[in-house]
Amino acid sequence: IQSARKSGIEDFNRAAYGKVTEKVGQTAPAEVGREGIAAIRQGVIDPAYQASRQNVRFVPDSQFNADLSKITGMVQRLPETERKAFSATIDDELLNRLTGTGNGMLDGRSFKDFESALGREAKKMHSSDPWARDLGLAYKEVLNSARQALERSNPSAAKELQSVNSAFSQFVPVRQASASLGAENGVFTPAQLLNSLKAQDKTAGKRAFTEGGAALQQLAEAGKSVLPNKIPDSGTAGRALTAAALLGGGAFNPAIPATGAAAWLGAEALYSEPMRRLLAQAISNRGSGYAADEIAQAIRYGMPLLGVSAAGGSSQ
Numbered sequence: 001i002q003s004a005r006k007s008g009i010e011d012f013n014r015a016a017y018g019k020v021t022e023k024v025g026q027t028a029p030a031e032v033g034r035e036g037i038a039a040i041r042q043g044v045i046d047p048a049y050q051a052s053r054q055n056v057r058f059v060p061d062s063q064f065n066a067d068l069s070k071i072t073g074m075v076q077r078l079p080e081t082e083r084k085a086f087s088a089t090i091d092d093e094l095l096n097r098l099t100g101t102g103n104g105m106l107d108g109r110s111f112k113d114f115e116s117a118l119g120r121e122a123k124k125m126h127s128s129d130p131w132a133r134d135l136g137l138a139y140k141e142v143l144n145s146a147r148q149a150l151e152r153s154n155p156s157a158a159k160e161l162q163s164v165n166s167a168f169s170q171f172v173p174v175r176q177a178s179a180s181l182g183a184e185n186g187v188f189t190p191a192q193l194l195n196s197l198k199a200q201d202k203t204a205g206k207r208a209f210t211e212g213g214a215a216l217q218q219l220a221e222a223g224k225s226v227l228p229n230k231i232p233d234s235g236t237a238g239r240a241l242t243a244a245a246l247l248g249g250g251a252f253n254p255a256i257p258a259t260g261a262a263a264w265l266g267a268e269a270l271y272s273e274p275m276r277r278l279l280a281q282a283i284s285n286r287g288s289g290y291a292a293d294e295i296a297q298a299i300r301y302g303m304p305l306l307g308v309s310a311a312g313g314s315s316q
Contacts, residue, residue: 005228008227009187009189009227009228012190013036013187014028014030014032015219016174016216017036017040017174019215020170021040021167023166023167023170024048024167026043029044032186032187033178033184033186034186036178037178037186040171040174045164045171048164049164051160052160052161053111054108055108056108056150056157057106057107057108057111057154058106058110058146058150058153059152059153060098061152061153063152064145064149067141067142068142071138071142071145072086075138078134078135078138086138090142093114093117093118093121094114094118097110097113115146115147118142122137122140122143123136124136124139125139125140125202137202147161147165173193173196173215174193176199177196182230189224189228190220190222190223190227191224193220193223194217194221194224200214201214
């Protein structure tokens, strides 16, 4: 049972991976944990990102200029150190690049360089310093506005750009959950994914998460309702000890193997591969007619439902 529970959480990880990779028309890797995260980044996200930045150009249109002006105005409320840092970064990483091209545009390669530079600065939003966090959020807003302008500048590639950006935005909390303390070898629980989604929600007052609208939140909440909140071990030792106790007990009470073993094997049946597949389908399609809660209850209380009596072993 422990082994099947562990496999259930691994299936949940693959379901989360699938939500990311389907955005760019790819399937989730078979690996889980650190290997799975690396496979998504190296085999899906990075190639899709590289391809989407080919043959595009960034044009700072009037909408982008208005967005940048608004963000700059908000930054003026920050202390002088943060204001100067913001101004210097925007000058170095964006305005000087645009001026240097001679035509006021950036090709795909230059835009990638700009994204990488501003992305590094945006990581300040995870700082414990509140002013640094606000500065990091300002950089992220500039980056989001620039990506929207890139889509407007390249209408024929807009769908591909949106897909890649959506895949990456969902990959971030999945990767963060995999890096959580307690995520054994990078395999995360639904609760750890929920915590990551909440931390990544930058809407005012965590509005998206509070209202249940954060990406992957429905999947994580469905998984949390039916899966354990920690990664179980393989259960090999537990099964061996249980089997030894049940079968060994038969030397003193011949009824034990017939009743206890039946209960044990029946519970194992509830954690069988077909049942796990059904449960995984229920989690991934919550709200689509699959009775995830009922299946979970059957698994949790499998032995009583089997009707195996510890005294007499009758089956209902």
